[in-house]
Amino acid sequence: MARRAHIILSGTTAQVQKVKAAFLESLDEFGLTDEVDVLEAAEMTVSPRGVEAVVYPDVVHYVQLTPQDAPTIVEEHLYKGRPVGELIYEEQIVEPLEAPSTKEVRVVLRNVGKINPERIDDYIAEDGYAALGKVLTEMSPEDVIAEIKRSGLRGRGGAGFPTWLKWTFARQSSADEKYVICNGDEGDPGAFMNRRVLEGDPHAVIEGMAIAAYAIGASQGYFYVRAEYPIAIRMLRIALAQARDYGLLGESIFGTDFGFDLEVRMGAGAFVCGEETALMQSIEGKRGQPRTRPPYPATSGLWDKPTNINNVETYANVPQILLKGGEWFASMGTEKSKGTKTFAIAGKVARTGLIEVPLGITVREIVYDVGGGVLNDKAFKAVQTGGPMGGCIPEQYLDMSVDYETLAEVGSIMGSGGFVVMDEETCMVDIARFFIDFAQEESCGKCVPCRVGTRKMLETLNRICGGEGKPGDIETLETLGQYVTLGSLCGLGQGAPNPVLSTIEHFREEYEAHIYDKRCPAKVCRALIKYEIDPVTCIGCTRCARNCPVSCITGAPREVHVIDQDICIRCGICAQVCPVDAVSVE
Amino acid sequence: MEEVLAITDKVVDKYGGDPESLVEVLREVNDKSGYLSREHLARIAERLSQPLSKVYGVASFYSLINLEPLGQHVIRFCQDAPCHIVGGREVWEALEKELGIPFGETTLDGQWSLLTTSCIGACAVGPVMMVDDDIHGNLTPEKVRDIIADYREQDERATATAVQGGQV
Amino acid sequence: MKSLEELRKIKERALERRKLSGEGARARIVVAMGTCGIAAGARDTMSAILGELEKQDIANVIVTQTGCIGLCEYEPIVQIQVGDSETVTYGNISTDRVPTLIETHIVDGEPVEAWKVRK
Numbered sequence: 004m005a006r007r008a009h010i011i012l013s014g015t016t017a018q019v020q021k022v023k024a025a026f027l028e029s030l031d032e033f034g035l036t037d038e039v040d041v042l043e044a045a046e047m048t049v050s051p052r053g054v055e056a057v058v059y060p061d062v063v064h065y066v067q068l069t070p071q072d073a074p075t076i077v078e079e080h081l082y083k084g085r086p087v088g089e090l091i092y093e094e095q096i097v098e099p100l101e102a103p104s105t106k107e108v109r110v111v112l113r114n115v116g117k118i119n120p121e122r123i124d125d126y127i128a129e130d131g132y133a134a135l136g137k138v139l140t141e142m143s144p145e146d147v148i149a150e151i152k153r154s155g156l157r158g159r160g161g162a163g164f165p166t167w168l169k170w171t172f173a174r175q176s177s178a179d180e181k182y183v184i185c186n187g188d189e190g191d192p193g194a195f196m197n198r199r200v201l202e203g204d205p206h207a208v209i210e211g212m213a214i215a216a217y218a219i220g221a222s223q224g225y226f227y228v229r230a231e232y233p234i235a236i237r238m239l240r241i242a243l244a245q246a247r248d249y250g251l252l253g254e255s256i257f258g259t260d261f262g263f264d265l266e267v268r269m270g271a272g273a274f275v276c277g278e279e280t281a282l283m284q285s286i287e288g289k290r291g292q293p294r295t296r297p298p299y300p301a302t303s304g305l306w307d308k309p310t311n312i313n314n315v316e317t318y319a320n321v322p323q324i325l326l327k328g329g330e331w332f333a334s335m336g337t338e339k340s341k342g343t344k345t346f347a348i349a350g351k352v353a354r355t356g357l358i359e360v361p362l363g364i365t366v367r368e369i370v371y372d373v374g375g376g377v378l379n380d381k382a383f384k385a386v387q388t389g390g391p392m393g394g395c396i397p398e399q400y401l402d403m404s405v406d407y408e409t410l411a412e413v414g415s416i417m418g419s420g421g422f423v424v425m426d427e428e429t430c431m432v433d434i435a436r437f438f439i440d441f442a443q444e445e446s447c448g449k450c451v452p453c454r455v456g457t458r459k460m461l462e463t464l465n466r467i468c469g470g471e472g473k474p475g476d477i478e479t480l481e482t483l484g485q486y487v488t489l490g491s492l493c494g495l496g497q498g499a500p501n502p503v504l505s506t507i508e509h510f511r512e513e514y515e516a517h518i519y520d521k522r523c524p525a526k527v528c529r530a531l532i533k534y535e536i537d538p539v540t541c542i543g544c545t546r547c548a549r550n551c552p553v554s555c556i557t558g559a560p561r562e563v564h565v566i567d568q569d570i571c572i573r574c575g576i577c578a579q580v581c582p583v584d585a586v587s588v589e
Numbered sequence: 590m591e592e593v594l595a596i597t598d599k600v601v602d603k604y605g606g607d608p609e610s611l612v613e614v615l616r617e618v619n620d621k622s623g624y625l626s627r628e629h630l631a632r633i634a635e636r637l638s639q640p641l642s643k644v645y646g647v648a649s650f651y652s653l654i655n656l657e658p659l660g661q662h663v664i665r666f667c668q669d670a671p672c673h674i675v676g677g678r679e680v681w682e683a684l685e686k687e688l689g690i691p692f693g694e695t696t697l698d699g700q701w702s703l704l705t706t707s708c709i710g711a712c713a714v715g716p717v718m719m720v721d722d723d724i725h726g727n728l729t730p731e732k733v734r735d736i737i738a739d740y741r742e743q744d745e746r747a748t749a750t751a752v753q754g755g756q757v
Numbered sequence: 758m759k760s761l762e763e764l765r766k767i768k769e770r771a772l773e774r775r776k777l778s779g780e781g782a783r784a785r786i787v788v789a790m791g792t793c794g795i796a797a798g799a800r801d802t803m804s805a806i807l808g809e810l811e812k813q814d815i816a817n818v819i820v821t822q823t824g825c826i827g828l829c830e831y832e833p834i835v836q837i838q839v840g841d842s843e844t845v846t847y848g849n850i851s852t853d854r855v856p857t858l859i860e861t862h863i864v865d866g867e868p869v870e871a872w873k874v875r876k
Contacts (some may be wrong), residue, residue: 009857011871042853059857060865116789116826127764128771136761192669195710195792202791203824230616230653231709233722234792238824249767250758258759271616272653274707288611290650347712349671355713356793356829387670423671437670445707447650552686574682711796713829726796726832 006040008081014054014068019043022054025073032074033082058086065090106373108335110343111196111319112359115203120238123245126206132251134322135210138217139257142325144174147218151321153329155341160186160277160314161389161418161494163340163407169311172301173219176309181221183212184305184312186282187228187235190274191390192441193421196345197315199357201228201235204319205242209265211318213252214325216263219311224263227282229270239267274445278493279312281447292447293493314419316345336362340406345420350387351378352424360405367401370424381426385509389418391438391445392498394505395431414505416498430527431510432517435503436464442499452490456483457499464503470530472518477507526588529573533589536577538563540585547577547586590628596621597632608637615648624655652707660695662740664688665706665719672715676729680716683730687737700744784818784863787844789834791825797832798851805852806835809859818863831874837862848874 010026012019026041053067056076063086065076072090079085118125126132138147152167173181185208189197200208212224228236243265246252254262268286275281276291283305285291304310320342324332333341340362346369349355353375360369366386370376377383385395388405394415396403403409407417425434443457460483463476484500491497507514516522523531536547536556543561548554555571558564566577578586600617604610614633619625625648634641648654666681685691688701695702711717714726718733725736758764788794788803803822810818826834831848835858838844845868850858854872861869 006856006860009860011857040857042857057871059861059869060867062867062870115824118823119821120824121822124767124771124774127768128775130768132758132764133761133768136758136764140761189710190707192667192708193671193712194708195712198710199791199825231706232792234790234795256758257761257764269613269616270653271612271651272707273651285612286609288607288609288613288647290647349712349715350674354828354830357713357825391670421671423674425674429674434670434674437673441669441707575679709792711793711829714793714796714832717796724792724796726793 006038008039009059010039010041011057011059012041012043012054012068013056018054021070022056022068022073025070026077029074029077030081033077035077035081039077039081063091106360106364106368107358108343108361109359110323110332111200111207111316111345112203112357113323114207115199118204120203120205121241123206123242123249126204130326131206131322132210134325135213135251136257138214138325139259139261144218144220147214147325148174150325150329151218154320154324154332155329155336155339156317156320156324156332157340157407158313159316159320159344159419161392161416163417166313166317169301169313170215170218172299173221173309173311176302178309180223180308181219182305182308182310183216183219183221183224184279184282184286184310185212185224185226185318186277186279186312186314187226187232188270188277188282189232189315189419190229190277190445191392191419191421193347193349193387193423194390194419195347196357196420198232198235200315200319200345201232202238205235205239206246207319207322208315209242209246209252211321212265213256213263214321215311215313215318217261219309221311222262222264224265225286225305226265226267227270227276227286228267229276230272231270236267236269243267273447274441275447275493275495278495281493282312283310290447292449293495295492316420337404337406339408344405344417346422347420348374348422348424350423351381351426351429352376353378362406363404365402365404366396369405369422370401374424377424377426381428383424384427384429385425385431387415387423387425387434387438387502388421389416389498389501390421391441392416392494392501393418393421394501395425395434395509396505397509414501414508416501428525428527430468430523430525431506431513432464432523433468433525433527435506436461436468438502439464439499442495445495446499447495450491450496452487453496453499456487456490457496459483460487460500460503467514467517468523468528468530470517470521470528472514474518476518477511477514480504481507532573533568534566534571534573534575534577534586535589536564536566537585537587540583542583542585544582546580546582550576550580552576593622593626593628594632597629598636601633601636606636608639611637611639611644611647612651615644615651615654619654624658658695659704660702661700661744662721663702663704663719665704665709666692667707667709667711667715667717668705669708669712671708671712672717675715677716679730680718680728680733683733684718687734782817782819784837784839785844786818786820786863787836787838788820788822789824789826789832789836790822793825793829794832794834797829799833801852802833802835802850802855805855806859809855810863813859813864815859815863828874834874837868839863839866846874847872 023041030036030039056065076087079087114129148167148170156166157163252264270276273291276285278293281291281293300310300312336342343359343361345359347357358373385397387395400413410417439461443461446453448454484504487500488497516524526532541563545560548556553570553572555567556564597618600614630644634644690696692703711726716728717726788799790799833850835847835850836844861867
């Protein structure tokens with residue numbers, strides 16, 4: 004049934020519930036239940052204006068409501084149609100949610116969220132496939148590579164290798180068959196930029212791959228997409244079918260003698276398959292283990308044929324570069340890092356999500372201007388870039404430029420663009436342990452330093468976080484880290500110690516606090532913290548004792564409660580439920 | 590056993606018996622049967638003319654391929670750092686407590702398997718988990734309990750309907 | 758696809774159809790259905806919108822989907838365009854908000870300020 008009015012309430016949950024109940028009761032009284040809907044706002048927070056209500060469709064904003072006000076509003080405003088003057092908020096401003104800043108420049112994401120990815124016509128309306136048409140009818144493969152060279156585009160998968168050079172090597176290798184591969188095995192925790200492009204604008208990647216195929220002389224391509232991205236795979240399959248239907252894939256595209264087609268191959272849950280040689284092994288139906296390079300894929304890749312392999316974002320940039328010219332692309336970014344980059348912002352930041360900014364932007368601009376600052380106004384501690392092979396960048400580098408070279412200088416990497424913000428409540432030892440746990444689990448086991456070294460590092464970190472760290476542990480981690488880096492074949496092993504080494508470099512005092520003082524400064528590591536009830540603040544409400552899962556809190560009603568430290572498992576529930584914030588953590 | 594052969598053969602035929610489709614075949618048979626038994630692996634090896642040791646080697650390499658049967662519902666909780674820093678640990682504990690099993694195990698009644706997954710790319714709405722094919726984000730211990738309760742309720746209703754219709 | 762000319766014709770046709778008048782519709786509702794949107798409940802929101810339109814017997818409204826628009830913490834996100842007016846982006850549109858949204862914005866033509874995401 005259509006409602007003629009809606010009341011939206013906001014405030015703290017408990018108070019709102021009371022006011023809501025009062026509204027429902029009086030609506031019932033006046034027989035308005037079917038005509039007026041009472042809803043709760045998304046954000047239930049403490050407001051200086053108490054419980055607020057906005058009545059739609061007339062957008063009347065009431066503030067400081069108590070349950071007693073509900074009958075008045077229902078009778079006067081909703082029943083008789085006369086808004087209740089004394090309860091109305093004067094300025095009548097309804098605060099809008101905030102959205103991303105203007106620092107964004109969208110090249111890769113220009114269509115994402117704007118077009119329907121299931122309709123090829125939507126993409127064509129945005130000049131889709133115009134670059135492919137131009138390339139096939141007006142340009143030679145050498146022209147294409149020269150244009151990419153002018154743009155300064157570098158691989159967006161992490162290493163930043165110049166794209167034009169990669170294409171040149173593949174072009175120069177002679178063979179009866181060549182391949183192009185799109186690496187969509189985006190496995191970095193905290194990175195989801197490729198997922199979003201594949202889901203939101205699959206044709207841009209297909210077009211970029213077709214152009215690359217023309218440039219190197221390939222006629223067959225593969226998408227390798229991780230199975231954890233079912234929606235991306237579905238969108239890709241739809242897009243491929245539509246492109247074939249329009250003759251944008253297949254034989255004699257645009258009436259030329261260029262033919263190209265694509266297949267989708269799914270991963271099966273192995274992070275290391277994001278490494279290019281492992282990825283090709285996986286497409287060939289084998290265990291995805293990296294092999295030595297050289298030979299590089301450009302000379303001997305998939306089925307030993309010359310193969311060009313780029314990441315999703317790299318390909319998505321290509322059509323735009325050919326339409327607008329290399330100079331246009333090179334006008335964005337820094338001297339050596341051109342264009343834009345997508346970053347997935349996650350962690351303790353006010354606004355999480357995906358952004359695209361020109362390279363050369365500062366960390367501060369990303370965290371504060373684009374990300375809206377640290378969540379709940381806590382203090383900024385570090386940002387982890389480059390995923391599990393990257394490093395942590397501390398506060399002192401907030402104003403550094405985000406580009407391939409500068410990131411490497413401070414001990415991190417660009418990676419695929421993960422950007423995890425950490426605040427004062429994040430323990431750097433714990434986070435290092437987390438990343439090494441990931442690397443240890445995902446190590447394919449081929450190189451001993453990676454397989455055994457990451458495990459030893461994890462054991463050491465587990466001990467430190469468990470309160471059993473000993474002098475010398477930090478040095479052991481440093482030495483082991485160097486061995487793992489030196490002795491591993493692929494990027495996973497070489498980069499695995501990075502999160503540990505960079506946190507030791509920038510946050511050595513936190514490691515020392517764990518080992519020597521048996522203290523976790525961020526109050527995260529459970530073996531090193533304890534919860535206590537402040538006898539002065541405690542009101543003896545018994546709520547903590549009733550909620551404690553191990554019943555280690557004792558105290559009579561209205562008397563001070565005490566935690567038995569021997570039984571306490573440090574779950575923190577008592578602190579969460581205490582109405583007067585009497586539980587503190589040390 | 591016949592069913593094992595039928596499912597496996599159908600998938601192998603779809604890929605034209607190409608040995609290079611091994612990973613695809615394994616994953617697809619796995620998705621259809623829930624897991625790969627020794628019989629499945631042996632049949633795949635036979636049909637693709639590959640040694641069983643190689644088929645097992647590939648199957649055990651990929652984490653999305655199961656070599657043991659799983660529960661009726663499979664929870665895959667994201668274990669990665671971005672979900673961890675926004676409260677993943679508490680959600681993780683709530684899951685273990687609610688189902689009464691540690692991660693990596695299946696409940697005795699065969700209803701639930703509790704597994705971890707690597708990043709599913711929904712970090713902005715973390716902590717995240719997948720229950721079967723559905724993704725659930727912005728998890729809290731409370732929300733996890735509600736979600737599991739919902740599934741249990743649905744299952745009960747389904748059983749009740751089946752009983753009424755005399756299908757059990 | 759035989760020529761650039763053919764591509765240009767498809768483009769023109771697509772641009773024409775994109776205008777609301779081109780499809781004879783009075784409003785367009787777009788739901789962001791990327792992984793993050795679906796994780797936050799976009800599928801339920803989508804079916805609630807379709808259900809509500811049907812329930813209220815509202816015709817001539819195009820309901821379509823798009824990928825993640827990058828405001829993941831506001832998911833589910835819904836965009837509404839009525840007539841030639843500017844598209845409004847809404848955040849946190851859970852199913853219980855759908856009736857109000859349809860009622861207020863589609864039927865009465867008044868955007869719901871409280872749920873807007875400022876672009």
